[in-house]
Amino acid sequence: MANSVSVNTNSKDLWGGGVEPYKASYGKLMMWFFLISDAFTFSAFLISYGVIRFKHPGYEGTLSDFSFSQTYWPVPEKVFEAFPFFHGVELPLVFVGLMTFILILSSVTMVLAVEAGHRMDRQGVEKWMIWTIIGGLTFLGCQAWEWSHFIHGTDAGSRLLDGSIIYGANLELNQYGPPDFAAFFFFITGFHGFHVFSGVALNFLIFYQATVGILERRGHYEMVEKVGLYWHFVDLVWVFVFTFFYLV
Amino acid sequence: MIEPEVSTIKPQPADKNKIWKIWWVAIILGVVTAAEFFVALQFPESWKDFKIFLFIGMTFIKAGYIVMEFMHLGHEQKSLMWTILLPTAFVVWLLGALFIQADAIYLAIYG
Structure with missing residues (x-):
């Protein structure tokens, strides 16, 4: 949005102020620096998941003989195989795949909102922002269902070493495998889910500001771009969570 | 309370090529995700290391498109x-x- 700001390009005055470093506005630059620090946080989460997983023995046998046990790390596609309204049907990773598609699509609608903003197309921004918000809320709803299923567990549950049977998961014990497995599930998908939630809140704020004409009076839609960066980052993190938590 | 107002600004027309390019990236992301599924569920279990290699490769392809195109970093x-x-x-x-x-x-x- 450099067209709304006069940029001083005389190299003698570079240190005199009024020059945008990297030709990016202050807000966008700061959003990028925030995102890189957020990326470090998520990297630390995922890498420590890898470390703790490496620390536990892996499952050795074939997938068809797999059963939950406290003595080895579970195979993710055996844990996440439930789908709403298909009780008892094994659909490995289908639900989490659907969630991935929903988040990618809401990222696409966000790009379209940014594009509409560049053209000062207020109706376009409104339309695509509302789709982005719907996508985000759908993802959150899916995640709520997945958490609920994970916490309540399967019908059979799983036998602990002392002979008792546990159903589902909490922060101390879970039917799927070592306690750390559920702890990491809650922390990684929970931290990501909170990012999605705050993303939806920011998207709604921008949608509101576009709708009542605040952004139009300001003369540019750069706020859509800044919040868009955050929203794409949330999608980016999910791409990594999907691979390293659910697929590998 | 801010009252909604009727816009007086006429939006510029959309560039069809630009819109098509956005959807093109979306299709790539969708296809790569579908391929990840195919590898996860159809490739034999004994190819474990190869599968992990493919997953990580495809993840970085997706990450590259999101960061470079959607987040526009490739054009900064x-x-x-x-x-x-x-x-x-x-x-x-x-x-x-x-x-x-x-x-x-x-x-x-x-x-």
């Missing part, structure tokens, strides 16, 4: 791009350091 100044990309080298270092550590812990317990 090169110096801004590297300012964002180079610090991620620290992540690679952390990965190496902690995985060596994890291996040692595993050996100390089960080795």
Whole structure:
């Protein structure tokens, strides 16, 4: 949005102020620096998941003989195989795949909102922002269902070493495998889910500001771009969570 | 309370090529995700390491498209791009350091 700001390009005055470093506005630059620090946080989460997983023995046998046990790390596609309204049907990773598609699509609608903003197309921004918000809320709803299923567990549950049977998961014990497995599930998908939630809140704020004409009076839609960066980052993190938590 | 007002600004027409390019990236992301599924569920279990290699490769393809196209980093100044990309080298270092550590812990317990 450099067209709304006069940029001083005389190299003698570079240190005199009024020059945008990297030709990016202050807000966008700061959003990028925030995102890189957020990326470090998520990297630390995922890498420590890898470390703790490496620390536990892996499952050795074939997938068809797999059963939950406290003595080895579970195979993710055996844990996440439930789908709403298909009780008892094994659909490995289908639900989490659907969630991935929903988040990618809401990222696409966000790009379209940014594009509409560049053209000062207020109706376009409104339309695509509302789709982005719907996508985000759908993802959150899916995640709520997945958490609920994970916490309540399967019908059979799983036998602990002392002979008792546990159903589902909490922060101390879970039917799927070592306690750390559920702890990491809650922390990684929970931290990501909170990012999605705050993303939806920011998207709604921008949608509101576009709708009542605040952004139009300001003369540019750069706020859509800044919040868009955050929203794409949330999608980016999910791409990594999907691979390293659910697929590998 | 701010009253909604009727817009007086006429939006510029959309550039069809630009819109088509956005959907093109979306299709690539969708196809790569579908391919990840195919690898996860159809490739034999014994190809475990190869599957992990494919998953990581496809993840970085997706990440590249999201960061470079959707987040527009590929079209910013090169110096801004590297300012964002180079610090991620620290992540690679952390990965190496902690995985060596994890291996040692595993050996100390089960080795």
